Amino acid sequence: MTVLYHNDKNLKEIKSEIISLYEEAGKCCVQLRDELFYPRGGGQKGDRGKLIVGSQEFAIVDTVKDKYGHDSVLIVEPALPESLQDATATCVLDYDFRARQMKLHTCLHLHHCVLEQTAGKKIPYPETASIEDGFAFNKYKDSDFDPAIAEPANKKFLELIKTDAAVITYPEENAEREGFRWWECCGNKIPCGGLHVDKLNEIGDVKIDVSNKKGKISFKFSL
Secondary structure (H helix, E strand, O other): OOEEEOOOOOOOEEEEEHHHHHHHHEEEEEEEOOOOOEEEEEOOOOEEEEEEOEEEEEEEEEEEOOOOOOOOEEEEEOOOOOOOOHHHEEEEEEEHHHHHHHHHHHHHHHHHHHHHHHHHOOOOOOOOEOOOOOOEEEEEEHHOOOHHHHHHHHHHHHHHHHOOOOOEEOOOOHHHHHEEEEEEOEEEEEEEOOOOOOHHHHHHEEEEEEEEOOOOOEEEEEE
């Protein structure tokens, strides 16, 4: 299978052969020869879109990894008939959805790095990090850092996303860690296999809401 989503994350449409078609847990699962669709992971949701085969159109409602944690599996509705095994499909990505996911994913990493810079020390990764459609959040134990750094960190973060600072992702060079990837921005480096914007100012306007309840501090980012 050819992975396309890391090589060209702005690619929106291709033709590809259906190489596997089966049902699992009551869901129609489809694998293509070319992996245009990103499988969910690291808090980022799987890509959505549609498959078109002849005059038939099917919705891709999610993309996940196979049971081995490697290849992309499309969750498709309604179920494709078995006769479409080995057929060539037009694959159309819901790029607006992916773009929001990339922006929010970048927000989560960058804000964590800014918190560390503001605190002047390493901070444990969030207990919970999740990306929805239009908003995302990082949730920490408030014992992990002084909540007083939240306001200056938010201010710095909002300043940074107005710049054209580059966001770089790339694979680990060590062949023994195949599939492992890195995220870098503004001198910060985080392990991440997800998709991100190329420059911070692609994110646009972001609203940050901070809440501190039951010993946990949450940063919510809304586009």
